[in-house]
Amino acid sequence: MDIDLRKLRYFVAVAEELHFGRAAARLHIAQPVLSRQIRAFEHELRAELFVRDRRSTVLTEAGRQLLADAGPLLASAEALRRRVQRAAHGRQTFTIAFMPGIIVTAEARAIAQRHPELAVGVVRTSWDDQAAVVREGRADVGYVRLPVDQRGLRLRPLFTEPRVVVLPGEHRLAGKESVDLAELAEERLLQDPDAVPEWRDLPNRPTDPEPRPRPVLTSVEEKLEHVAAYAGVVILPLSTARFYTRPDVVHVPVGDLGQNQVCLAWAENNRSPLVREFVDIAAQRAGDVGAPMPGGAGSGRSS
Template sequence: MDLDLRKLRYFVAVADKLHFGRAADELHIAQPVLSRQIRALEKDLGTPLLTRDSHGVLLTDAGRQLLTDAGPLLASAQAARRRVTVAARGSRRITVGFRAGIAVAPAIQRFATEHPDVPVDVQRIEGDDQAPMLLDGRIDIGYVRLPIDEAGLRVAPLYTEPRVAVLPVGHRWAGKKEVTEADLVGEPLIWHADTSTQPTRHPHPNAGYLARGVDETLEHVAAGRGISFLPRSATVFYSHPDVIYVPVPDLAPDQVCLAVPVSRVSPVVDDFFTAAQAAAEITAECGNYEMWQRGGDAAAMHG
């Protein structure tokens, strides 16, 4: 029995809400219709996916597994729809996603020597967008920073980048040329909800403010709500009058990678992947990312 994607979308809505009424409202269908579709999906798969009792809706083990698998399946279907639409227009255009502080131009220029007829669009992405935008086809290839959910993706390391501490100008360590992890132990951290992704050996207390992107991070730090850690390229691409960058040599470096969906079969995208790897190697050989080194030399400056 083939898996019905419409039923799968209905299931994901219920699994996310754990409430049939709210899921039906989100899907703009009647609740009895939604219930029938979920029962039909369970019949197709030969197993219960949800249980309902006095405490509400719960996922069975099979339901939890299907929810895990459903995201990449639905994203892949959406990506296929996008690619068919693009192909119907006769376009070979590709879109490259990139995280803040990553230079894409060298790869675009190298790629253009072999494919001058293929336009390359660029789109800034944030950490929580990396995998979803690749899987659903909004971008064809991405310059990503770890961590990333690699399910359904081919991820290749590109280079590592030192990190710096982001401190408010009045911080006790703001005037130092560099600091150690030990100097910053116990400082509230502006970071992701998942503290396991912190780059330090010693966890920091969560400052309680989640920043989406470098700009938001700088504003939180400037307001004295905590400190943060960013790749050294931030010292070149971003400045703020109330924030200062200080190198932390013993901090785990940031890992930049290239990522494409496993399901993406495109010689043009493969050629860009190769061009990006070659451009990174040449840049490293010519001075270990000299542009970012200049930023590192000025890391104690602000504004």
């Protein structure tokens, strides 16, 4: 059986909204049309995806499984479309994605020098989209910081670096040589806890009777603005904290936090020789003993 990608996109919209009306508006189609498409999709799959009544729409076990698998499949299809379009429109391109604090100039130059006909570009990513940019084909490779959703990706570990807590300049811990994670238990974390999994296991964290929603901050600059305003703290890799210096915040090493792992990621179905070549370039530079890490701390990597 072939999977109809259009119906799969319709299903994802309904599964994420859990409301046919909102999903239809999001897809810019009429609600009766969407309902017919979902029923047809269920018939093709021979599985009920939703339990529906007048008041609610709930995913079945089959629906939850399909939603879990749909993202990488749709991303793979989008990446295929992008690669075909690029191949059909002239000059070959190669795009490198990178996270804040990571400098990729040397690697970009290396691949460009080997292939003068290649248009090499770079794109900055964030915690929220670092994997999607690669899965969807917006970049051929990406420097990602773990943890990351690895579905649909292949990873090559490159280097590690310490993590630090960023504090307001006059914070009670600002002058310390280092802190332990437990000393931060009373602080408000301004970023997605999935980026700092150890935060969830902090003992003796006070319970806020009126918990404030975590602000949606997509850039390092936004996070630092909130830190400087005493709205909370963030945990960053050392190179990122050093790259985005400002006079009203400081960073302090967190002694009992493990190192941040940086990997090169590419779509598992992207078999371009250029990707394999770039992986070798990146791995060789990561193993260049004695070269400084971005931001100045030693890690055995140069860029």
